[in-house]
Amino acid sequence: MRHWDQDGHDVLLCNHAGEIRALGGACPHANGPLAQGNFADGLVVCPWHAWEFDTATGACTHNGRAAVPCYQTEIHQGVIHIRLA
Numbered sequence: 001m002r003h004w005d006q007d008g009h010d011v012l013l014c015n016h017a018g019e020i021r022a023l024g025g026a027c028p029h030a031n032g033p034l035a036q037g038n039f040a041d042g043l044v045v046c047p048w049h050a051w052e053f054d055t056a057t058g059a060c061t062h063n064g065r066a067a068v069p070c071y072q073t074e075i076h077q078g079v080i081h082i083r084l085a
């Protein structure tokens with residue numbers, strides 16, 4: 001996983017089985033740093049209180065009202081483009 005701030009967006013980038021996924025990097029529970037959590041099977045786990053998020057949708061797996069933003073990605077000539085809108 002990679003993490004950075006882009007124009008005020010806290011972005012987390014991960015590779016799940018060759019699919020590049022981008023989502024918000026701050027946990028909606030208490031702003032934990034998702035980039036410091038575990039990533040396996042397409043799921044990222046917040047390091048602070050273990051909330052788990054599906055990197056395909058941004059949805060929290062155990063709290064239907066919680067989610068992180070999920071951004072569209074494309075790869076052109078080896079460069080990853082992320083639509084932050």
Ligand code: FES
Pocket residue numbers: 027028029030031032046047048049050051
């Ligand atoms: S801050 Fe992420 S689970 Fe609490």
